[in-house]
Amino acid sequence: MNRRKRRNLIISVVAAIVCVLALVLVLRGCDVDKNDATSDLESIQSKGKIVVGMECKYAPYNWTTTTEGEHTVPISNNPGAYADGYDVVIAKAIAEALGVELEIRAIEWDGLIPALEAGEIDMIIAGMSPTEERKLSIDFTDTYLNSELVMVVRKDGVYTNATSIQDFSGAKISGQLNTFHYGVIDQINGVNKDTARADFGVLIMALGSGAIDGYVCEEPGAIAAVAANPNFTYIAFANGNGFEYDPLEASISVGLRKGSNLTAEINKILASLDSQKLNLMSEAIARQPVTEVEGKQ
Numbered sequence: 001m002n003r004r005k006r007r008n009l010i011i012s013v014v015a016a017i018v019c020v021l022a023l024v025l026v027l028r029g030c031d032v033d034k035n036d037a038t039s040d041l042e043s044i045q046s047k048g049k050i051v052v053g054m055e056c057k058y059a060p061y062n063w064t065t066t067t068e069g070e071h072t073v074p075i076s077n078n079p080g081a082y083a084d085g086y087d088v089v090i091a092k093a094i095a096e097a098l099g100v101e102l103e104i105r106a107i108e109w110d111g112l113i114p115a116l117e118a119g120e121i122d123m124i125i126a127g128m129s130p131t132e133e134r135k136l137s138i139d140f141t142d143t144y145l146n147s148e149l150v151m152v153v154r155k156d157g158v159y160t161n162a163t164s165i166q167d168f169s170g171a172k173i174s175g176q177l178n179t180f181h182y183g184v185i186d187q188i189n190g191v192n193k194d195t196a197r198a199d200f201g202v203l204i205m206a207l208g209s210g211a212i213d214g215y216v217c218e219e220p221g222a223i224a225a226v227a228a229n230p231n232f233t234y235i236a237f238a239n240g241n242g243f244e245y246d247p248l249e250a251s252i253s254v255g256l257r258k259g260s261n262l263t264a265e266i267n268k269i270l271a272s273l274d275s276q277k278l279n280l281m282s283e284a285i286a287r288q289p290v291t292e293v294e295g296k297q
Contacts, residue, residue, distance in 0.1 A: 037257040041265055044122055049101040051076075052091045053115050054083065054126035056106040057199055060224040060284040061127035061252070062087040064106070071287070073104045081106075086220070086284040087125045090144055090273070094125075094254075097269045109199070110178060113137050116255060123262065124255030130248055131180065139258055141266045143251035145277055147218040149184065149243045151235045152207060152225055159213055160233060164241040171213040174203060181216040184243040204229065216243070218250055224285050 044050050056064040056075055062085035065072060071089055072082035083104045095102035107115050112124050116138055130140035151168065153159045159171060169190035175182030177196040185193050194212050197203045203215045204225055214235075217225075222234035237243070254270075256262050273280075 037259040038261050040122065040257060040260045040262045042261075044098065044100055044262070047100075049103055050091075050095055050098065050123065051103045051105055051121045052123055052125050053105050053107045053112050053121035054087050054091075054124070055109055055112075055199070056081075056083045056104070057201060058087075058127050058221070059085060059200075059228075059288045060220050060281065061085050062125075063288060065289060071284075073102055075106045076103050077105050084284075085288070086145070086281050087127060089280050089284065090254075090270075091125045093273060094266060094269050097272075098265070113255070116257060119257075123266075126255075127252045128255050129180065129251060130253040130255075131246075134255070137258070139256045139260055139263055140253040141256065141263055142270055143248070143253050144270045144273070145220070145281060146247070146251045147220055148236065148250055149181065149216055149245065150219050150222045150237070151214045151216055152203075152222050152232055153214040153235060154207060154210075155231050155233045157213060159235070162235050163238070165237060165243055166241075168214065172211070173214050173216065174206065174212045175216040176200060176203065180245060180249045181218075184245055185216060187243055200225070204232075207232065220281055220285065224288050227285060227288070 054062045056062050056078070062083055064075065064078070064081050065084050066081060068082055069084065072084045073088055073092065075081045075083050083106070088104065091102055091104065105121055107121070112126055112128070113134065115121050116124055128134070130143070134140070151162070151165070151173070153162070159168060162168060165188050168188050170192060172192045172194045173185050173188065174194040174197055175185060177198055182196045185191055197206060200217065200221060206212045207215060208229065208231070219234070219236065226232045226234055254266055256266075
């Protein structure tokens with residue numbers, strides 16, 4: 001091979017290497033953009049859609065129905081099913097304010113945060129409390145509903161006249177798995193802390209069958225359970241007689257990726273709904289199907 005051909009070959013090889021390196025850098029740059037939460041707002045606006053994760057079985061916050069209606073949104077990973085509830089109304093309001101379409105994806109409770117971190121969903125709107133433990137993994141907006149912890153019991157049970165959590169000493173009490181609801185049961189002296197249940201549908205069945213004497217939940221969930229089960233009632237405790245907990249734990253917020261630039265924008269949208277929130281929750285409770293009472297927090 002003569003010198004000129006060798007030089008041309010070297011130039012070609014170098015050029016090819018430079019092109020490959022440039023392509024690698026571009027692809028790496030795309031990955032960075034994809035995983036950069038500071039561009040979440042721009043990404044959503046660019047694709048014209050937000051993907052929201054929720055259980056779709058935590059009435060009155062969210063539930064699944066097969067009937068399309070004014071407040072429903074199709075569940076993208078459950079063909080023929082629709083999501084409804086307070087969370088759905090809030091999600092629709094956020095999507096409308098951002099000028100994008102709304103997609104709802106049904107995800108089990110324990111899978112919501114991993115799905116958000118993996119970029120499978122853009123936000124969590126699922127009656128989720130902004131606990132300190134969860135804040136280690138994701139960010140939260142301002143709260144979009146504040147509530148209190150109560151005890152759901154049977155009307156024909158021995159605890160219907162309870163006024164303090166200590167009146168449940170010796171009772172079989174449960175709560176939902178992996179929630180602070182279950183943890184506060186330890187504050188009841190002498191309680192028979194029963195096994196945590198996967199969701200509120202199972203808790204309702206356990207209470208109805210007499211397997212437990214009561215379960216802890218937030219008041220909206222209790223109202224929905226009582227509305228669907230006339231043989232149930234719930235106990236709201238006066239100050240000093242109830243559970244001790246951080247008020248934020250009984251509040252719910254939108255979950256976002258760490259460092260997301262969506263936070264400020266969604267806070268503005270939530271603030272604009274302040275005067276409507278209680279009415280929206282009341283309406284969700286009123287239309288929640290009797291046969292589909294379930295839950296989480």
